Amino acid sequence: SGDSGDSEGETYTVATDNNFVPFEFMNEETGEMEGFDIDLIKAIADEAGFNIEIESMKFDGVVAGMQSGRYDIGIAGMTITEERKETIDFSDPYYDAGLMLAVSADNDEIQSEDDLAGKKVGTRSGTTSETYITENHPDAELVTFPGIVEAYMDLESGRLDAVMYDVPNVQYYVANDAEGLKTAGDILQGEQYGIAFPKDSELVEDVNEALQTLIDNGTYDDIYEEWFGE
Ligand code: GLN
Structure with missing residues (x-):
């Protein structure tokens, strides 16, 4: 010192x-x-x-x-x-990241962000996903959570139609931690950490x-x- x-x-x-x-x-x-x-x-x-x-x-x-x-x-x-x-x-x-959607594995209705109108879409407050949904999907019903895991759990139990979050987090959660979820659509917005x-x-x-x-x-x-x- x-x-x-x-x-x-x-x-x-x-x-x-x-x-x-x-x-x-x-x-x-x-x-x-x-x-x-x-x-x-x-x-x-x-x-x-x-x-x-x-x-x-x-x-x-x-x-x-x-x-x-x-x-x-x-x-x-x-x-x-x-x-x-x-x-x-x-x-x-x-780290290069971006945003992506997760939906229930048996959901054929939401194939991409074009299918979010009228749907309950969860994410975490204070994040780039919240901003993205607010700006690009005013016709979706945005539901925010303090932690993203709460959003995933509400998706698993059917209380949400989709979750939007950071690509690496969505992919990791879907592959390792989730019960019956899949990703939907492409990377929505490029981001860097x-x-x-x-x-x-x-x-x-x-x-x-x-x-x-x-x-x-x-x-x-x-x-x-x-x-x-x-
Ligand atoms: N990358 C996102 C953001 O900056 C969220 C990061 C996180 O949940 N830790 O808004």
Whole structure:
């Protein structure tokens, strides 16, 4: 500690989402947060030479925690948007994502987003999907939840007709966690995830540098393989 601008040995707080498979979620057996983002931020901290303390919360708490400066770093599959960039700083993009629909496996009616009129479509509040549905599907009945798993559960039980969410999360949930769900249609909107910081944070540069090193030396690919490999 000591010299300003030198992050060596410092401890920074990291805000993360409490349930966004496979980027961050609680391992019930160990009681620890794990996932792609968790491995990535640990590797970045190692590379840049700082320590981290991870705190999990609702996604909108991560956004608010960056805006208020309550936490030093946010990693939560957070989409880089022009609107957020007004109040939050982002690292370079670290993951290409987008939005997609999930429906019941026996639903033949909703083949794409063109079939959402009059349908109950669930998603999570404070996210890019909520904005997308509000702007592009005013004739759908939008239902928002604090956590995306609650939306999936309402889809499984038939209380919703569809869920719209981030492609990697929808695909992972449908393949690993869901009862009788499938994806529908194509990727609706391209997005990129960035690591978030309070505005004008001095950490942005150190984190970008470490991220680039991990991409160049294969560590990023190893983490990717672990969570998204076949
Ligand atoms: N990528 C989405 C957003 O930024 C949601 C991320 C999440 O639920 N953790 O709005």
